[in-house]
Amino acid sequence: MHAADTRRAAYTLTLRSPRVRYGRGTARTDLPAELDRIGARRIMLVATARAAGGHDDVLSPVADRIAGHVSDVRRHVPAEVVRSATALTRDIDTDCLLAIGGGSATGTAKAVAVETGLPIVALPTTYAGSEQTPVYGITENGVKRTARSAQALPQTVLLDPDLSVGLPAEIARASAANALAHAATGVFAANHSPLTDLLAAEAVRLLGRGLQEMDREDLTQGGHLAGTVLAHAGSSAHHSVCHILGGAFDLPHAETHAALLPHTLAYLQEEQLDRAAALGLPDAAAAVANLLDGVRLPEASLGQATELLAPVMDPTRAAQLLNEAW
The missing domain is CATH 1.20.1090.10 (Dehydroquinate synthase-like - alpha domain)
Incomplete structure (x- = not known):
C-alpha cells in the first residue's frame, strides 16, 4: 500500500474527550467555577505533598472544599495505593477527585475513579497527556496491567502552561x-x-x-x-x-x-x-x-x-x- 492510500483504509472513530480549558493562568482563575459546574463540594485531592505545596496559589481558592488528600502517589500506580486511596475516598464521602501533578497523580485518580464512580478534575503539571485518555494502569507483583474505562476519563481538564513552571x-x-x-x-x-x-x-x-x-x-x-x-x-x-x-x-x-x-x-x-x-x-x-x-x-x-x-x-x-x- 502506498502512503497516499492509507486514507482509504477502513476505520471506526468514536470521539470521547474531556472538557478542556486551555490558557496561561487558567488553573488559578477557573478552578472554582469548574468545580461549581459539576457540583463538587467535598474534594479528594490526589497529589504528592510537593505538588500540592507547589501549587498553593491554585488550591487556596478551593481549600474549604478539600475533604481529604491522597499524597502517596507513585509511578506505575501500585495496587496497594489504589486500595488505600479508594477506602479513604469512601470513608470521608467525597464527591470529586482533583488530580494535580504528572501521569502518576492522574493515573492514581483514574484507578480510584473506576472503583468509586467519582468524576475527575485534572490539572496536569507535565506534558504526557494522560489526562486526555480513558486508559489507566495498576501494578501488582511486578506486573502492570492496563485497561480502558469511560469512568477513567477526566470530566474536566485545566490545561495551563504555568503549571509546569519550575519543572x-x-x-x-x-x-x-x-x-x-x-x-x-x-x-x-x-x-x-x-x-x-x-x-x-x-x-x-x-x-x-x-x-x-x-x-x-x-x-x-x-x-x-x-x-x-x-x-x-x-x-x-x-x-x-x-x-x-x-x-x-x-x-x-x-x-x-x-x-x-x-x-x-x-x-x-x-x-x-x-x-x-x-x-x-x-x-x-x-x-x-x-x-x-x-x-x-x-x-x-x-x-x-x-x-x-x-x-x-x-x-x-x-x-x-x-x-x-x-
Missing part, C-alpha cells in the same frame, strides 16, 4: 518525550484514522519545536494533542514494551519512553513504512533520535527483559533493541 529541565524533557511517543507511534496503532494521523503529525511538530526551545506552551499543546491521539488511536508495540519493562523493573515511566522511542520507532517504521509517512517526516526515527540523543535506560537484566518482551516482539529483534537502548 526541572530533565523531567520536562522526559515528559515531552513521553508525549512524543504517544504521537509518533499513534500512526502505527490499530485504531488510527485520518483525524488521529493529522493530530499526531501536528503534535510531533509542536513537541519537536518545544523540546528544542523548551517552550512550555508548545509542549503543553503538543502533549494535549498527543494524549488525544493515544485516546482515540490506541497504542502500539512501543507502549507494550514500555509497560512490560516499567512494571517489571520499576523503571521511571517517562524516561523509559524517551530511551526506547528512537529504537521502537525504527522497528515500527521498518515494519510499516507506509504508516510512517503520515508523520510528514522523511525518517521519523532519525528525527526523534536527534531530539532525544543520549537518553539511556537504567541498568536492568537484559536477558530477563528480552524474555518478558517475547509476547510482543521477536526475541532477536528485542535483544537488539534493548542493547541499543541500554
Whole structure:
C-alpha cells in the first residue's frame, strides 16, 4: 500500500474527550467555577505533598472544599495505593477527585475513579497527556496491567502552561518525550484514522519545536494533542514494551519512553513504512533520535527483559533493541 492510500483504509472513530480549558493562568482563575459546574463540594485531592505545596496559589481558592488528600502517589500506580486511596475516598464521602501533578497523580485518580464512580478534575503539571485518555494502569507483583474505562476519563481538564513552571529541565524533557511517543507511534496503532494521523503529525511538530526551545506552551499543546491521539488511536508495540519493562523493573515511566522511542520507532517504521509517512517526516526515527540523543535506560537484566518482551516482539529483534537502548 502506498502512503497516499492509507486514507482509504477502513476505520471506526468514536470521539470521547474531556472538557478542556486551555490558557496561561487558567488553573488559578477557573478552578472554582469548574468545580461549581459539576457540583463538587467535598474534594479528594490526589497529589504528592510537593505538588500540592507547589501549587498553593491554585488550591487556596478551593481549600474549604478539600475533604481529604491522597499524597502517596507513585509511578506505575501500585495496587496497594489504589486500595488505600479508594477506602479513604469512601470513608470521608467525597464527591470529586482533583488530580494535580504528572501521569502518576492522574493515573492514581483514574484507578480510584473506576472503583468509586467519582468524576475527575485534572490539572496536569507535565506534558504526557494522560489526562486526555480513558486508559489507566495498576501494578501488582511486578506486573502492570492496563485497561480502558469511560469512568477513567477526566470530566474536566485545566490545561495551563504555568503549571509546569519550575519543572526541572530533565523531567520536562522526559515528559515531552513521553508525549512524543504517544504521537509518533499513534500512526502505527490499530485504531488510527485520518483525524488521529493529522493530530499526531501536528503534535510531533509542536513537541519537536518545544523540546528544542523548551517552550512550555508548545509542549503543553503538543502533549494535549498527543494524549488525544493515544485516546482515540490506541497504542502500539512501543507502549507494550514500555509497560512490560516499567512494571517489571520499576523503571521511571517517562524516561523509559524517551530511551526506547528512537529504537521502537525504527522497528515500527521498518515494519510499516507506509504508516510512517503520515508523520510528514522523511525518517521519523532519525528525527526523534536527534531530539532525544543520549537518553539511556537504567541498568536492568537484559536477558530477563528480552524474555518478558517475547509476547510482543521477536526475541532477536528485542535483544537488539534493548542493547541499543541500554
